[in-house]
Amino acid sequence: MRFFSDNAAPVCPQVMAAIADANTLDTAYDGDAWSAKLDGAMSDLFGRDVACLWVATGTAANSLALAALCPPYGAIVCHRDAHIQNDECGAPEFFTHGAKLLLAEGDGAKLSAAAIAALLDATRDDVHQTQPHAISITNATEYGRVYSPADVAAIGKVAKARGLKLHMDGARFANAVAHLGCAPADLTWRAGVDALSFGFVKNGGMSAEALVFFDPEMAKATRYRRKRAGHLLSKGRYLAAQILAMLEGDLWLANARAANAAAAMLAEAAGDRLVHSVEANEIFLRVSPQEAASLRVEGFDFYDWGPGEARLVTAWNHAPEDVRPLADAIRAL
Amino acid sequence: MRFFSDNAAPVCPQVMAAIADANTLDTAYDGDAWSAKLDGAMSDLFGRDVACLWVATGTAANSLALAALCPPYGAIVCHRDAHIQNDECGAPEFFTHGAKLLLAEGDGAKLSAAAIAALLDATRDDVHQTQPHAISITNATEYGRVYSPADVAAIGKVAKARGLKLHMDGARFANAVAHLGCAPADLTWRAGVDALSFGFVKNGGMSAEALVFFDPEMAKATRYRRKRAGHLLSKGRYLAAQILAMLEGDLWLANARAANAAAAMLAEAAGDRLVHSVEANEIFLRVSPQEAASLRVEGFDFYDWGPGEARLVTAWNHAPEDVRPLADAIRAL
């Protein structure tokens, strides 16, 4: 059983069916019937008028968002362990034309409003320093921690007070919402978020992520940037259909709950071995090289995460019976 | 019946089946079994070792190719009517970091070696002018014309003599090869082409295009650029599977032949109305506004192409019986 990545999981059946349903003649790019429904479906979900653009990757969603929120000569505050800093090969710099990422600290890749404020205070307001224009947080974080609506609102308050925009990398937004049980609105625009990368691929989708602007006006330039970045797929209906299928009947939440439940089962088994508390679908645990080897011998795959640590990721398709053997094996170490 | 665009056509069944087959657990990004076969399959097709990267759009393929062939401070020669100049919202400029497109002329969006040489001769070799580093041609062209192996070789010779790289935008490469009946090698690397955007989406694919470098060394930096541009899809197996399905049993050629045949049927009906000779799957014809309106009344859709002209595009799924009514209607005008 592989616990490498939620990207390794297959596509869930409802999404496959939606793709098959979309396999008909329609207008190219985003002029089709499916794409036309996206704004409405997302507006319903978030309880306000939003603009929603499909893109094929989370990296594109994040980078397009940052390009909308920060000029080339500006800076974006993020966590030292943020995906946008470490795992996107400089995509934010590419899309923003060279904006700088300013790195803040916090346990579990989670930033506090205070840490952000301290970093901002340390920046001189003159032309010699790149001036912060935006903040980007990841929810759930790269270490599987979750920002609550109150956490986000505190950061949103700092952003607003300083005239900065706020982006949320929601590659695992579904897992965060599933964990919190809150309204999507409470975790985003009501807390001051301007743009959300709303991930579906890690959650059972194939190739569609949603970039949501809570002020539709902000999406205008992004439509040009998306085309210019080669991200306006010519048969966009197959992407829109995936997102609509995910929203239908809250499939996105059901899938995320399944992944979170699988992670919780592993977390319970791991006990003191946990490096971070498990709030979404990632588990980081302390294992010796010998222990890791023995788990692998038993057929479980995962990433080593530095010396003496391992990362396991659960997915929408990890049923309890799939996960229990690993939980037992961890407990038995 | 719609003749707007080959992007409007559905995905062909073999590609749908391949996507379904790929719907299993595998490694993320391009570490999967399907992606691993791409270089080999393309090398077989082209009769030499090549490197092949999947991307989701032709714009991404073109722009990544150009970024590999031309530095930011350089220039790329292309036709005034090239897709990269007019229809990609500045994507080449974005990916190359501001290289300049130098525009040459030629009937039917087709460049001659002589026209290119004349443009190159007019550029001063000093630091005040952007120096040409690459040439990009589209085959089949934006007006449905086809470069023969000899046409390309003549341009390749100019490129080589001046130390320039040569890119082929092959969004409709299949239609060109189907028209010519030549070996893919003769139309590309044997004629001096360094990089090919090999299109599948307009030819029955869903979301996969191939970027082929005939010198695999040239692909190295592009792997980083692809990630950096947000074009390394996290579940890449669904793209690789599409391309493999297209190559299997030369489906790409069969599909293109069908589209070309449909276009030929329309061309024959159009007779003197043709603006450009029809060599691929696009037909440009002279129709008065009244004639265009009457065709539409009969249920045929297409683009107006400036005053008094219309563009019709045929696709892999246009069977003769689908096209005959339009041919008859054109003949009857």
Added chain:
Amino acid sequence: MRFFSDNAAPVCPQVMAAIADANTLDTAYDGDAWSAKLDGAMSDLFGRDVACLWVATGTAANSLALAALCPPYGAIVCHRDAHIQNDECGAPEFFTHGAKLLLAEGDGAKLSAAAIAALLDATRDDVHQTQPHAISITNATEYGRVYSPADVAAIGKVAKARGLKLHMDGARFANAVAHLGCAPADLTWRAGVDALSFGFVKNGGMSAEALVFFDPEMAKATRYRRKRAGHLLSKGRYLAAQILAMLEGDLWLANARAANAAAAMLAEAAGDRLVHSVEANEIFLRVSPQEAASLRVEGFDFYDWGPGEARLVTAWNHAPEDVRPLADAIRAL
């Protein structure tokens, strides 16, 4: 006697004296007493509150202006023979992060409002085409022609009607104003110009050009861009002092009048040989290779400008007695 370029001329004595006067201790960058006076001095000249930034080159002034007026995904309309298109090695593309130059036509490198409007009309308003955001005109043009206040106002009207910004490359703005005898305001902001590259180097300066924004708000981001482009000189007082010296007692106009007068003397001698009417300090004339050679034998240097043409440029320091021998030689051909 050299008539190659006004850049080849020496620096005029008043500017040299101003540089010597500035040779004292003061605050670095643009925090000094001279830089502090620039906004005021330019506001006086133009009869309204403007923001003025010194830079060391016309290319920097033009490119910073264009970056302020056009986003990366936009386009700028200019003449096919514009300096920004042909002689700056892609600097506009570099500073704007890849905006596209859309090329219009017109005699003597001069654009008409109608030609611009026609070009704009030909651009589809969709995300596939780079949308025009700005217009850039050069006054005096690259062929020594001058836009009158009415010419500029007609273009400014087109710009305003379409929501575009208007830039004037005024490398030889002084020569244009000297020719017209108009108020600087009439040729710029009153006619709809948003930003002016006001050149001094070709007019007797050493290394200082002024970038003038008629809406001071527009200059804000440019202050960051200037630093980021390495154009905030650490001892800026030596640049500001040059500009102040040029404005003092309208030295800029006196110098330009001298250059224009020299050009007029040559133009009169050239008669039918003139390719463009001479309105500033550049003369383009028809000369056979033999004639050009004979002028050179007599000690006059200039550029060949394509087959059978020559370009001569006069400068602030060309006294009538310096120019008369060339005028006589041309007449004698």
Added chain:
Amino acid sequence: MRFFSDNAAPVCPQVMAAIADANTLDTAYDGDAWSAKLDGAMSDLFGRDVACLWVATGTAANSLALAALCPPYGAIVCHRDAHIQNDECGAPEFFTHGAKLLLAEGDGAKLSAAAIAALLDATRDDVHQTQPHAISITNATEYGRVYSPADVAAIGKVAKARGLKLHMDGARFANAVAHLGCAPADLTWRAGVDALSFGFVKNGGMSAEALVFFDPEMAKATRYRRKRAGHLLSKGRYLAAQILAMLEGDLWLANARAANAAAAMLAEAAGDRLVHSVEANEIFLRVSPQEAASLRVEGFDFYDWGPGEARLVTAWNHAPEDVRPLADAIRAL
């Protein structure tokens, strides 16, 4: 007396004289007699064939160097307190088109080979992370510390072993050489440096810095980048003349020795108050707000450098009698 910055100091008389001497007619840009001598003069100084380009600012020199050494999708290792990271408004990101700065640590803004190697070891070699392509060190550092030839050689060895290029920001290179008494070659190319930003403005120049490539081949593309960045001044002779004057009779060393001597006098007075050992012309010392205020009352100006610290910078024109009063005042605190 001001000790704010060496940028605040006036231009030394020999440079002013050289500028006056250059005030004659010559070819524009870098086609003049002075510019033509630069390569030779620098090659003599460094004992090998080098290519030297004048630019107007250290920021331009640094950024052009980094653009030559690192592709847009790469990364550059530098110190957390490096000028290129904190004081250039993102110029390296602008010129490199978005390369990422990877920040290492070390006392006094000085990097060790070990710290660099550790940072490099922590970077995964895959397409998700920006791969290091260059290292940049500042000599003398931002805190007035000096790398010895052995220090640089150790870093050069790491660079070479990993296939990275090495840049030295030598805004105060003269002060470092003056401190060390070594050959310029030993501190640069013999120790593995590929490109040097050789500063003159802080050392008595007006507006000329030298960008030196130890492999002249590497300068070729930079000539285009310089023009494209608006840094090819049209009257370049005035810049080249400054550099030649500085090299003449080793004026650069004499000026730096004077500044260093002034700093040493202050350092001796400061004793235990020193935050960093004083090896060049910058002094960081611990002073209470009251002490700082009392120094200012006595007429000495300087920057506060965080709470309880002050930065003083000496310059080429600080004669012992100018500095002694401040030394006495510090001693008397």
